[in-house]
Amino acid sequence: MTQKLIIVESPNDEAFIRLLLTHLSITNTETATIHPTEIEHLHNFTSSDGKLKRGKDALPEKIEILKRELLIRYPQLRHIAIILDIDTPKSSNGGKEKSLQLINTSFLKAFNISLNLTDTSTKVSTNVTISSETIHLEVSCFFVGDETGEGNLDVVLKKIAKHPCPECECLEIMNECVGQKTGSPMRDFTKQWVNYYLRSQASKSQLKDAEKRLHEVITDNGEILFDLHHPFLHEIKEYLQLE
Amino acid sequence: MIRNIDIENFRCFHKTRIEGFSQINLIGGQNNAGKTALLEAILLVNNPNPDSILFLQQKLRGEYGNPEVPERTWSSLFFSFDKQQKANISALAHNQTSYGIKLACQDSIRTPTVTPAISNQDIVKIEDNSTMKDIIESSLIIHQSTQKQIGSSIQIRAIKGEETLFHSATFLPVIHSTFFIPAGFKQTADRLASSYQNLLFKGNEDTVLEALQLIDEKIEKIDIIEKKLHLKRTGEIPMPVGMFGDALNKVIDIIIRIANHPHSILLIDEVENGIHYTHQFELWQRLFQLAKTFDVQIFAVSHSLEMIKAFNAASLEDEFGQNVSYFEMFRSLRSNEIVANSLSKDTLSYAIANNQSFRGE
Structure with a gap:
């Protein structure tokens, strides 16, 4: 029975975390996504205050859904781990402080508790009450990004790509060119880079579905396309081993 | 308006509290999750009179009872058909007043006196087919309590061999017309x-x-x-x-x-x-x-x-969306009790857009 649930933003995030869990031989852990596909616009929704919610903005609603799932789906659950892209501090829920605040606010809204989560990779204990049932829970979080405290999973994947990729090198040259001509880099450059990398490694049959379900070609014929021993993964691997 | 309800030992409910009802409440859930039983509880706690009981037993559940075994007449009202345990339903209104009912069952065998009719003055006999044999009867006792008045009771009797039920001539106050x-x-x-x-x-x-x-x-x-x-x-x-x-x-x-x-x-x-x-x-x-x-x-x-x-x-x-709630009913895998969990309208909207479960699945 699942004792730990890891909540991530998207299926790509989920596929990567599952890869790491297998690599670390971690069992009794399930993963869940805030959004079920990468096609974001399908799952955006407008909240009652008129705001369009996308990506991790929907964490409060996901945590409220978790309230029922603690009773009906995960009866043994005791640890909720939340892994979010840290994004840029300029965005509405970006950066470490705002991401922590988002998690605390989500639990306050769903369970009416002050979680007081103040740092990443550290568990806090709390009791939540759902319809007369009191459940002891531990909650922790980890934010994915680069060394400067910005970015997302794509930044990590780019760093740990195992094979050379001529297409990616061309894309980098293009990015430089775009930067020179427009004064700013290509939009979603890192995301595009990872897409090109995955496509360059995929077999023809995988490529047919690659654009729709890129997360499924992270491994090709059993070979892992990323260096899971890369030092950059040290922190997240330690976090995943937090029981 | 009801804000909260507590249901104990009634129909499929062992012990359940539901909080936060709004003016308009939609209740979802799988079959046999207790949705209809919740409506029944709301009806009974607000109008705990024979008409309501008969409506639930006959029109709603299709249970007319077997006149040869009157002791089984009321069983289905109680959790696990255990009529030895009293059923309790209590409600809290939005104005903070509370009220409730207890249902209890009592079986008895008595020998008729010379006059075979029911002797209690407060019992109305609708139809008299009784004989001089021992009378086996099963009574449902409904006790109502409110903040305003000391509790009072009525009873409905099922008697062996009788096609119809007998009930007290007095009635309990209706809290809300339901x-x-x-x-x-x-x-x-x-x-x-x-x-x-x-x-x-x-x-x-x-x-x-x-x-x-x-x-x-x-x-x-x-x-x-x-x-x-x-x-x-x-x-x-x-x-x-x-x-x-x-x-x-x-x-x-x-x-x-x-x-x-x-x-x-x-x-x-x-x-x-x-x-x-x-x-x-x-x-x-x-x-x-x-x-x-x-x-x-x-x-x-x-x-x-x-x-x-x-x-x-x-x-x-x-504009009235503030007065609206969605509840999902299911049985908790942790406690095995029936739960009615409310989802905010934003979360329901998120669940619909993101293929999340919200109907007890």
């Missing part, structure tokens, strides 16, 4: 006509016509002909309401009950029955408005994804 529209129920045209007649006296007849036009815009007039309700579509002759589909009958019934009974509670089982999905959004909007206007609290049950989507969409757009 009306129950069972799944698949179709009101008769003459009953609809007499209810509609009441609306005419009150000048609320346009309310019904406007609601019907949501389902069929060609309906231009409602009439009572030969004591039966008739609807007239543009260019056609008036037709008895029974000739129209289930949706129109259901909508008429719902709207008339709301408009005729301000400050009441309306319970609707399987609200989606017969109503095409293209009309559901506007129907909810209309119900939101009418519930507010007539101060009626609505509890509706639905299995339908489309009906829940329409409810959510209407609650997000409607």
Whole structure:
């Protein structure tokens, strides 16, 4: 029975975390996504205050859904781990402080508790009450990004790509060119880079579905396309081993 | 209006508390999750009288009881059919007043005296087929308590060999007038006509016509002909309401009950029955408005994804959306108790957009 649930933003995030869990031989852990596909616009929704919610903005609603799932789906659950892209501090829920605040606010809204989560990779204990049932829970979080405290999973994947990729090198040259001509880099450059990398490694049959379900070609014929021993993964691997 | 309810040892409920009811409540969940039993509990706690019990036992559950085994008559009202345990239902209203009922069962065997009729003065005998043999009887005792008055009780007796039930001549106070529209129920045209007649006296007849036009815009007039309700579509002759589909009958019934009974509670089982999905959004909007206007609290049950989507969409757009709640009923895997978990309208909206579960699955 699942004792730990890891909540991530998207299926790509989920596929990567599952890869790491297998690599670390971690069992009794399930993963869940805030959004079920990468096609974001399908799952955006407008909240009652008129705001369009996308990506991790929907964490409060996901945590409220978790309230029922603690009773009906995960009866043994005791640890909720939340892994979010840290994004840029300029965005509405970006950066470490705002991401922590988002998690605390989500639990306050769903369970009416002050979680007081103040740092990443550290568990806090709390009791939540759902319809007369009191459940002891531990909650922790980890934010994915680069060394400067910005970015997302794509930044990590780019760093740990195992094979050379001529297409990616061309894309980098293009990015430089775009930067020179427009004064700013290509939009979603890192995301595009990872897409090109995955496509360059995929077999023809995988490529047919690659654009729709890129997360499924992270491994090709059993070979892992990323260096899971890369030092950059040290922190997240330690976090995943937090029981 | 009810805010919270506690249900113990009643039907499929062992011990359940549900908090935070709004003016309009939609309840979803799988089969046998306790949705109809919740409506029954709400009916009984508000109107704990023989009519309600008989309605639940006979019309709703199809249980007439076996006159040869009166001791089984009341079993299904109790959790696990264990009538040794009392059933408790208590409610807290939005104005913070609380009230409740206890149901208890008592079996007895007694030898009749010379006079075979029931001797208690407060017992009305509806039909007397008793014999001089020992009388086996099973009594359901309903005890009501409110903040305002010391508790009082009534009882209903099932007696061996008797086809009918006997009940106390006195009645318990009705806390809120409560009306129950069972799944698949179709009101008769003459009953609809007499209810509609009441609306005419009150000048609320346009309310019904406007609601019907949501389902069929060609309906231009409602009439009572030969004591039966008739609807007239543009260019056609008036037709008895029974000739129209289930949706129109259901909508008429719902709207008339709301408009005729301000400050009441309306319970609707399987609200989606017969109503095409293209009309559901506007129907909810209309119900939101009418519930507010007539101060009626609505509890509706639905299995339908489309009906829940329409409810959510209407609650997000409607100015009365603040008075609306969605509850999902299921059995907790942790405690094995039935739970009714409320989802905020934003979370329901998120769940719909993101293929998350919200109907007890």
